[in-house]
Amino acid sequence: MNILFASETEKAEFWLPLLSRALPADKIFSEVQGSIDVALVATPPPGTLEKLEGVKLIQSLWMGVEKLLADPHLPKGVPIARLIDPGMVAAMSETVLGHVLDWHRHVYRYRAYQAEVKWRRHKQYLASDRTVGILGLGELGGDAARKLLALGFNVAGFSRRPKTLEDVKCFTDLEAMLPGVDALVCLLPLTAQTKGILNARTLGLLKKHACLINVARGGHLVIGDLLKLLDSGHLAHAYLDVFESEPLPADSPLWRHPGVTITPHSAALTEPRTAIARVVENIERVRRGETPLHLVDFAAGY
Numbered sequence: 001m002n003i004l005f006a007s008e009t010e011k012a013e014f015w016l017p018l019l020s021r022a023l024p025a026d027k028i029f030s031e032v033q034g035s036i037d038v039a040l041v042a043t044p045p046p047g048t049l050e051k052l053e054g055v056k057l058i059q060s061l062w063m064g065v066e067k068l069l070a071d072p073h074l075p076k077g078v079p080i081a082r083l084i085d086p087g088m089v090a091a092m093s094e095t096v097l098g099h100v101l102d103w104h105r106h107v108y109r110y111r112a113y114q115a116e117v118k119w120r121r122h123k124q125y126l127a128s129d130r131t132v133g134i135l136g137l138g139e140l141g142g143d144a145a146r147k148l149l150a151l152g153f154n155v156a157g158f159s160r161r162p163k164t165l166e167d168v169k170c171f172t173d174l175e176a177m178l179p180g181v182d183a184l185v186c187l188l189p190l191t192a193q194t195k196g197i198l199n200a201r202t203l204g205l206l207k208k209h210a211c212l213i214n215v216a217r218g219g220h221l222v223i224g225d226l227l228k229l230l231d232s233g234h235l236a237h238a239y240l241d242v243f244e245s246e247p248l249p250a251d252s253p254l255w256r257h258p259g260v261t262i263t264p265h266s267a268a269l270t271e272p273r274t275a276i277a278r279v280v281e282n283i284e285r286v287r288r289g290e291t292p293l294h295l296v297d298f299a300a301g302y
């Protein structure tokens with residue numbers, strides 16, 4: 001089969017040797033030449049998608065596919081598979097746990113006090129005193145939920161369809177969940193339904209001194225609303241990894257706000273060493289004429 005690797009963000013020097021080793025009988029291309037059977041893409045170079053005539057599968061090299069779905073050159077009727085990379089899932093849970101613990105143990109405050117040479121101690125809470133609310137109980141939200149439970153936190157979660165996850169209080173009504181939440185983690189896909197979901201109304205329903213961890217997409221958050229809630233003291237801190245415009249512009253007020261911790265869309269990166277097996281599994285499925293795993297539901301938008 002002819003396999004295309006096309007990405008301006010994923011590194012060819014990592015992927016191409018792994019692909020050649022795993023698929024010795026296939027031809028691997030880094031630009032479209034002739035007919036391609038499977039295209040592996042993450043921000044493909046301009047002009048790539050429109051040349052993919054007859055492609056049997058577009059395999060995303062990212063877990064989030066909203067940019068790909070919005071691309072006007074996406075060939076119609078071709079299945080798209082999301083990447084479910086165990087290394088990336090683990091990385092995301094580490095990031096979520098890191099931020100939850102930073103807030104729970106007041107480390108973000110102590111960091112600020114150190115800059116002022118100030119010795120001040122805050123009240124200690126047990127993990128079981130806190131409820132972490134997770135928006136999105138999919139591959140990422142589900143793993144983070146299990147690991148937070150293992151640390152002793154109460155966990156609530158929000159999904160589109162009703163869900164049962166052991167020891168997680170599951171909601172499909174967001175406004176019913178938020179008043180019980182101390183730390184809110186956003187792990188939703190960006191769709192027409194979830195755009196702007198972190199706004200004055202929803203964040204205002206959180207418990208006082210709650211923290212927000214947005215590791216999903218910048219479009220979920222209304223920045224002006226967040227800043228007002230931080231300035232009023234309703235929210236204690238926000239950990240933001242993703243922004244509508246990336247890199248975050250130097251003149252954004254978020255950079256210098258004392259209530260905000262910024263990371264450069266680094267919460268979880270695709271890890272080729274663990275992702276390769278999942279990509280190869282889907283290529284083999286195409287070869288055998290089977291349905292690939294983790295296909296995007298175009299109607300739901302994720």
Ligand code: NDP
Nearest residue numbers: 063064136137138139140159160161188189193215267268
């Ligand atoms: P999944 O598709 O596995 O899970 C998505 C979850 O969100 C599901 O539980 C789904 O509900 C829920 N959901 C979707 N739409 C709605 C809605 N309208 N209302 C309520 N719940 C909804 O996605 P992943 O866990 O794999 O990834 C989530 C997102 O994380 C990605 O789309 C991406 O944007 C982001 N991401 C960020 C990274 C970073 O480095 N910052 C890295 C990787 C991903 P249901 O269970 O009913 O389908």
